[in-house]
Amino acid sequence: MSTAAIDLLQQRYGLAAETRPAVITNAITTALFSHRSVRAYLDKPLPDNTLETLLAAAQSAASSSNLQPWSLLAVEDPERKARLAALAGNQTHIRQAPLFLVWLADFSRIQRQADQQGVELQALGYLDSFLVGSVDAALAAQNAVVAAESLGLGTVYIGALRNNLREVIEELHLPPLVYPVFGLTVGYPDPDKPTAIKPRLPQAVVLHRETYSAPATEAQSIQDYDRSIAAFYQQQGLASANWSSQTFQRLNKVAALHGRERIGQVLKEQQFDLL
Amino acid sequence: MSTAAIDLLQQRYGLAAETRPAVITNAITTALFSHRSVRAYLDKPLPDNTLETLLAAAQSAASSSNLQPWSLLAVEDPERKARLAALAGNQTHIRQAPLFLVWLADFSRIQRQADQQGVELQALGYLDSFLVGSVDAALAAQNAVVAAESLGLGTVYIGALRNNLREVIEELHLPPLVYPVFGLTVGYPDPDKPTAIKPRLPQAVVLHRETYSAPATEAQSIQDYDRSIAAFYQQQGLASANWSSQTFQRLNKVAALHGRERIGQVLKEQQFDLL
Numbered sequence: 001m002s003t004a005a006i007d008l009l010q011q012r013y014g015l016a017a018e019t020r021p022a023v024i025t026n027a028i029t030t031a032l033f034s035h036r037s038v039r040a041y042l043d044k045p046l047p048d049n050t051l052e053t054l055l056a057a058a059q060s061a062a063s064s065s066n067l068q069p070w071s072l073l074a075v076e077d078p079e080r081k082a083r084l085a086a087l088a089g090n091q092t093h094i095r096q097a098p099l100f101l102v103w104l105a106d107f108s109r110i111q112r113q114a115d116q117q118g119v120e121l122q123a124l125g126y127l128d129s130f131l132v133g134s135v136d137a138a139l140a141a142q143n144a145v146v147a148a149e150s151l152g153l154g155t156v157y158i159g160a161l162r163n164n165l166r167e168v169i170e171e172l173h174l175p176p177l178v179y180p181v182f183g184l185t186v187g188y189p190d191p192d193k194p195t196a197i198k199p200r201l202p203q204a205v206v207l208h209r210e211t212y213s214a215p216a217t218e219a220q221s222i223q224d225y226d227r228s229i230a231a232f233y234q235q236q237g238l239a240s241a242n243w244s245s246q247t248f249q250r251l252n253k254v255a256a257l258h259g260r261e262r263i264g265q266v267l268k269e270q271q272f273d274l275l
Numbered sequence: 276m277s278t279a280a281i282d283l284l285q286q287r288y289g290l291a292a293e294t295r296p297a298v299i300t301n302a303i304t305t306a307l308f309s310h311r312s313v314r315a316y317l318d319k320p321l322p323d324n325t326l327e328t329l330l331a332a333a334q335s336a337a338s339s340s341n342l343q344p345w346s347l348l349a350v351e352d353p354e355r356k357a358r359l360a361a362l363a364g365n366q367t368h369i370r371q372a373p374l375f376l377v378w379l380a381d382f383s384r385i386q387r388q389a390d391q392q393g394v395e396l397q398a399l400g401y402l403d404s405f406l407v408g409s410v411d412a413a414l415a416a417q418n419a420v421v422a423a424e425s426l427g428l429g430t431v432y433i434g435a436l437r438n439n440l441r442e443v444i445e446e447l448h449l450p451p452l453v454y455p456v457f458g459l460t461v462g463y464p465d466p467d468k469p470t471a472i473k474p475r476l477p478q479a480v481v482l483h484r485e486t487y488s489a490p491a492t493e494a495q496s497i498q499d500y501d502r503s504i505a506a507f508y509q510q511q512g513l514a515s516a517n518w519s520s521q522t523f524q525r526l527n528k529v530a531a532l533h534g535r536e537r538i539g540q541v542l543k544e545q546q547f548d549l550l
Contacts, residue, residue, distance in 0.1 A: 009331065012331065012334065012335060013331075021324075021327035021328075021330070021331055022323075022324045022327055023324055023327050023328040023331050024322060024323075024324055024325070024328045024426060026425050026426075027302055027303070027425075028302070028303060028306060028421060028422065028424075028425035029328055029331075029332055029422050029425055029426075031303060032332040032335050032418050032421060032422055033331060033332065033335050034335075035335045035336065035337070037337055047299060048297075048299075049296070049297045049298055049299055050299070051482070052296035052297055052298050052478065053296075053298040053299045053304055055296070055478050055481065055482055056284065056287065056288075056296055056298050056304075056308060056478070057304055057307040057308065059287065059475040059476070059478070059481065060287060060307050060308050060309075060310045060472075060475075061307075061310065061417060061420075062310070062312055062420070062431070062432050063475075064432070064434045065434075065521070065522075065525045066473065066504075066518065066521065066522075067522055067525065067526075068475060068476055068481070070481075071481050071482070071483060071487070072481055072482050072483070073482075073483040073484070073485075073486075073487060074482065074483070074484050074485075075484075075485060076484075076485070077485055080485060104483075104487070108489075109480070109489070109493070110522050110523075110526065112489065112493065112494075113494070113497060113519050113522075113523075114523060114526075116494060117519070117523070119523045119527060120527060121523070121526040121527060122526070122527060122528055122529050123525070123526040123527070123528065123529055123531055123532050123536070124526055126529070126532060126535065126536050126538075126539070127538055127539040127542070127549070128437060128532060128535035128536065128538050129526070131409060131456075131538070132434065134406060134409060134410060134413075135409060135410070135413045135456065135457070138409075138410045138413035138414055138417070139413050139416070139417045139432075141414070142336060142413070142414045142417035142418060143307050143417060143421070145336075145337070146303060146307060146418070146421055147303065147304050147307055149303075150301050150302075150303035150304055151299060151301075151304075156337070157337050157339070157414075159339045159340075159407065162403060171486075172486050172487055173486040173487045173488070174487050175487060178487060181406075181410065182410070197335075198341065200334040200335075200338075200343060201334070201343055203327065203330050203331070203334070205384070206330065206334065206343070206345075206346050206347055207326070207330055207346070207347050207348075207349065208346060208347070208348040208349070208379075209348070209349050209350075209351075210348075210349075210350060210351070210352055210355060211348075211446075211447050211448040212346070212348060212379070212447055212448050212449050212450060212453060213448070214383075214384070214387065218384070218387065219387075219388070219391060222388060229341075243341065244388050244392070246340070246341065247340075247341075247342055247385050247388075248385075248388075248389060248392070248394045248396070250340045250342065250398070251342075251385065251389075251396040251397070251398040251399055251404070252394060252395060252396060252397060252398070253397055253398065254397050254398055254401070256398055257398050257401060257403060260401065260403035261398070261401050261403065261550070263401075263402055263403050263406070264401070264402040264549065264550060267402070274402070274539065274549070275536070275539060
């Protein structure tokens with residue numbers, strides 16, 4: 001591996017050589033390994049045809065049975081971005097980024113065609129269809145992220161768009177059988193607020209072979225990771241926390257869902273029956 | 276755009292210049308636009324460190340609140356691959372590919388840590404947590420697909436791994452709070468069975484600006500697309516069908532879910548409460 005690649009993998013997996021996987025590097029894998037989330041943007045317009053490029057990349061991702069059960073909603077109006085930022089936990093980067101993409105699971109397009117031809121779509125009411133729409137939107141969005149980074153742009157996913165799902169659906173005029181899976185900000189990263197590569201769990205904790213089996217060293221590996229990520233947050237000038245405590249805090253109380261505990265109800269109102 | 280890029284976009288969006296978006300091409304966007312699903316593989320081992328490379332790419336994708344609520348299960352045993360192929364609609368490419376990756380939404384790792392520290396995870400029971408696990412697994416998998424293609428490998432997603440979800444969970448010894456979102460075959464494409472770039476819906480049908488609004492020309496655009504994709508299937512020597520009829524067939528009757536109508540029940544047995 002090149003020195004640059006070793007440096008990248010150190011940032012991703014920590015300094016200990018034993019947790020650093022041997023990987024194949026080329027221009028594309030290096031770009032993937034280099035991903036970081038960007039939450040501070042320049043007030044600078046995007047290159048021409050950025051949106052078309054990200055959408056073409058997104059549509060090039062696989063789609064279950066080629067259903068293409070998703071749509072892309074591009075928000076550039078400052079006032080709408082501000083309202084969406086307020087609904088999504090006051091994330092100021094939604095206002096700051098020139099482009100805010102909302103990734104929609106969308107079965108309404110298919111339903112409109114079926115209505116015209118008098119076809120009933122009985123399978124739509126099942127949880128699996130909801131899952132297919134959500135997963136296909138995610139595959140598409142991830143391709144768009146990779147494309148955006150290749151243009152020198154930064155992104156961050158906004159899951160908090162589901163905090164106030166009903167209000168977001170109304171703001172965006174979403175018809176039944178459509179819901180926003182998540183948002184994505186797109187813009188030039190502010191070089192005065194650089195972001196770093198976030199360390200992840202060691203591969204040995206995430207990878208299973210043949211059958212699922214948690215490694216005997218899992219708890220110890222996670223303790224080591226907790227120390228790595230606490231050091232990372234400290235370097236970034238953020239409140240020192242570790243992965244376990246953050247994860248527990250995020251999942252301990254229903255209140256930490258910030259409204260997302262209601263998405264099941266709102267989705268049913270949007271005619272996702274989730275059977 | 277280069278001639279090569281125009282050719283790629285013609286394959287993706289059809290011959291009519293008006294449905295061909297203007298895009299920015301570079302090595303990475305060109306690679307993304309070139310994606311095709313591969314269902315025929317050579318009997319040839321993968322490059323050394325392929326698995327570590329795909330996993331590092333996958334772990335480099337964003338994760339909601341850094342929960343990392345997914346795991347990767349790598350299957351190489353021919354007998355296990357054969358059993359999984361039988362469970363997933365007899366897809367022979369699962370047996371043929373040297374590596375079959377199962378992408379797991381996995382909250383059991385966090386639950387094990389919480390149990391050790393006596394922490395309750397009340398938020399786990401909500402639909403949003405199930406969605407976060409599934410979406411994060413999808414973002415990770417898509418990065419792995421992009422990485423695999425950069426190594427000259429081909430892939431295809433296997434959603435049919437959910438057809439017999441209970442049996443797959445037992446085959447892979449998955450504990451509660453873990454489920455296979457989908458599978459992914461990985462191998463060298465068989466050059467004797469080349470695959471083509473599948474045309475997608477025109478961007479005008481998929482893209483909305485500021486608010487959701489189906490274009491007035493939607494039905495006409497879909498009719499045009501139906502003709503494009505019928506021609507594509509004919510070129511590929513496949514039974515001629517169009518997008519609308521295929522989509523209706525896939526969603527018309529519950530029977531077309533091939534068992535996936537039961538995933539809600541099986542997931543609840545796996546302790547995803549889906550509240």
